[in-house]
Amino acid sequence: MKEILIASEMKNKIIKEFNSSRPSLRSALKFYTNSDVARAMRKRAKELLEEELKKISDFDEL
Numbered sequence: 075m076k077e078i079l080i081a082s083e084m085k086n087k088i089i090k091e092f093n094s095s096r097p098s099l100r101s102a103l104k105f106y107t108n109s110d111v112a113r114a115m116r117k118r119a120k121e122l123l124e125e126e127l128k129k130i131s132d133f134d135e136l
Contacts, residue, residue: 078103
């Protein structure tokens with residue numbers, strides 16, 4: 075089953091940015107919904123994960 079796993083802080087950020095609810099975000103991240111908003115939420119989750127990965131990569135360069 076497909077699912078995007080993100081930290082609670084990231085979920086809270088997306089909920090606030092999209093003026094949404096936790097159940098709506100959960101449905102989007104579990105690919106239960108495929109509306110424009112759900113796709114945008116998944117895209118934003120991916121962006122936040124990439125930002126986190128960049129932070130980790132920066133540690134490797136030290």
